[in-house]
Amino acid sequence: xxxxxxxxxxxxxxxxxxxxxxxxxxxxxxxxxxxxxxxxxxxxxxxxxxxxxxxxxxxxxxxxxxxxxxxxxxxxxxxxxxxxxxxxxxxxxxxxxxxxxxxxxxxxxxxxxxxxxxxxxxxxxxxxxxxxxxxxxxxxxxxxxxxxxxxxxxxxxxxxxxxxxxxxxxxxxxxxxxxxxxxxxxxxxxxxxxxxxxxxxxxxxxxxxxxxxxxxxxxxxxxxxxxxxxx
Amino acid sequence: xxxxxxxxxxxxxxxxxxxxxxxxxxxxxxxxxxxxxxxxxxxxxxxxxxxxxxxxxxxxxxxxxxxxxxxxxxxxxxxxxxxxxxxxxxxxxxxxxxxxxxxxxxxxxxxxxxxxxxxxxxxxxxxxxxxxxxxxxxxxxxxxxxxxxxxxxxxxxxxxxxxxxxxxxxxxxxxxxxxxxxxxxxxxxxxxxxxxxxxxxxxxxxxxxxxxxxxxxxxxxxxxxxxxxxxxxxxxxxxx
Numbered sequence: 254x255x256x257x258x259x260x261x262x263x264x265x266x267x268x269x270x271x272x273x274x275x276x277x278x279x280x281x282x283x284x285x286x287x288x289x290x291x292x293x294x295x296x297x298x299x300x301x302x303x304x305x306x307x308x309x310x311x312x313x314x315x316x317x318x319x320x321x322x323x324x325x326x327x328x329x330x331x332x333x334x335x336x337x338x339x340x341x342x343x344x345x346x347x348x349x350x351x352x353x354x355x356x357x358x359x360x361x362x363x364x365x366x367x368x369x370x371x372x373x374x375x376x377x378x379x380x381x382x383x384x385x386x387x388x389x390x391x392x393x394x395x396x397x398x399x400x401x402x403x404x405x406x407x408x409x410x411x412x413x414x415x416x417x418x419x420x421x422x423x424x425x426x427x428x429x430x431x432x433x434x435x436x437x438x439x440x441x442x443x444x445x446x447x448x449x450x451x452x453x454x455x456x457x458x459x460x461x462x463x464x465x466x467x468x469x470x471x472x473x474x475x476x477x478x479x480x481x482x483x484x
Numbered sequence: 485x486x487x488x489x490x491x492x493x494x495x496x497x498x499x500x501x502x503x504x505x506x507x508x509x510x511x512x513x514x515x516x517x518x519x520x521x522x523x524x525x526x527x528x529x530x531x532x533x534x535x536x537x538x539x540x541x542x543x544x545x546x547x548x549x550x551x552x553x554x555x556x557x558x559x560x561x562x563x564x565x566x567x568x569x570x571x572x573x574x575x576x577x578x579x580x581x582x583x584x585x586x587x588x589x590x591x592x593x594x595x596x597x598x599x600x601x602x603x604x605x606x607x608x609x610x611x612x613x614x615x616x617x618x619x620x621x622x623x624x625x626x627x628x629x630x631x632x633x634x635x636x637x638x639x640x641x642x643x644x645x646x647x648x649x650x651x652x653x654x655x656x657x658x659x660x661x662x663x664x665x666x667x668x669x670x671x672x673x674x675x676x677x678x679x680x681x682x683x684x685x686x687x688x689x690x691x692x693x694x695x696x697x698x699x700x701x702x703x704x705x706x707x708x709x710x711x712x713x714x715x716x717x718x719x720x721x722x723x724x
Contacts, residue, residue, distance in 0.1 A: 316689075316696075319687045319692075320651035321685045321686065324652040325666075325688055329685060330669060332677040332681060333678035333679075336677050336678050337678050346673070421556070426559065427653070429656070430655065430656055431557065437559070441562070442563070444566070450567075454562055457562075458555060459565075465553075466554060
């Protein structure tokens with residue numbers, strides 16, 4: 254047996270399994286990101302709202318999600334939450350890919366809590382006079398946010414959001430715990446089928462690193478293309 | 485819910501101990517504390533290497549930090565789980581495997597906190613120390629590092645919170661920490677998964693929320709005293 258069997262990774266059944274895993278991981282990343290962004294924006298606005306109960310609601314969301322490990326979220330959404338649903342919906346869920354839905358729910362709720370904090374500090378980085386001037390000119394709270402504050406806050410906010418995307422990418426690996434057939438899961442499957450642990454983990458590591466590198470590259474590019482303007 | 489707590493709280497806290505191996509919440513805390521305590525010296529060394537004037541030291545360590553921070557912790561655990569036995573020749577138990585993975589992983593993150601702490605200090609501190617005749621090593625050890633470490637305190641407490649959350653991944657290699665125990669309880673009770681995982685979440689929440697409030701308080705206190713607070717997010721970074 255060769256020391257490092259490239260052929261295992263380049264062609265054949267095991268190659269297909271690993272690539273399918275990588276694609277599913279990327280799908281998890283995309284779906285969770287798409288769901289997390291609007292949620293994060295909503296929570297950030299709650300956190301900044303002039304109404305105290307809404308502010309508390311935002312605070313409660315962020316703290317209760319951030320202080321519990323993602324694994325516990327996954328276990329809850331996979332084992333716990335479906336049991337609370339009515340029988341009909343439960344049957345329908347168990348017939349489909351419930352593990353993937355649970356993973357996306359857990360990942361997007363988790364990521365949204367972290368992104369909300371980044372968006373909030375991005376908005377707070379914009380001097381209040383900008384907001385006050387907007388209000389004085391007759392814009393409503395939401396109008397001022399949309400037309401004056403958010404466009405400026407975007408430049409401050411996007412870099413930390415990209416770094417949260419990187420965390421999200423790494424976090425997709427935890428979905429393996431509830432049996433989602435993503436990259437880490439497939440690497441484990443190939444390892445136990447072939448006993449070529451080094452090859453399958455090397456493939457998974459290289460794939461994780463490549464995507465991480467691409468996301469970091471995106472952050473660097475954004476930083477040069479859209480530097481934060483000091484007001 | 486109260487019934488479950490009443491029946492299983494001892495198992496939840498300490499696992500099968502004293503009739504079996506220690507587990508549960510106590511094992512989670514033990515693992516997180518050992519992990520952070522062992523990762524700290526390694527993290528300081530890596531952080532110093534990251535700002536070192538010697539390229540042959542700075543480059544490989546930067547590469548190492550970059551690779552570890554680009555990988556999921558689960559990947560590091562898998563490498564440790566399958567390769568420690570083949571390298572050392574002895575079967576490593578789950579606790580040691582998880583501990584080594586945590587130390588390597590956390591050290592890479594701590595290195596960035598240390599670097600941010602050092603680079604967050606005014607350059608004049610190092611320059612003055614050198615001008616007074618101290619060598620690079622002594623200037624770093626006696627002047628820069630003590631100040632940097634103090635400004636890092638809130639970040640360290642936050643890192644402890646992260647470490648507690650990371651220990652939950654011991655679940656995947658069958659380490660009997662609190663998430664694994666919760667799943668064991670779930671298979672025994674069988675009918676109340678939502679309640680059991682809510683209790684698990686609540687346990688982590690009380691622990692981590694308390695600690696992160698403490699970090700926030702520390703940060704405020706240091707800021708009031710005019711200490712610079714190290715914030716890894718604001719310093720230039722190699723990887724996010």
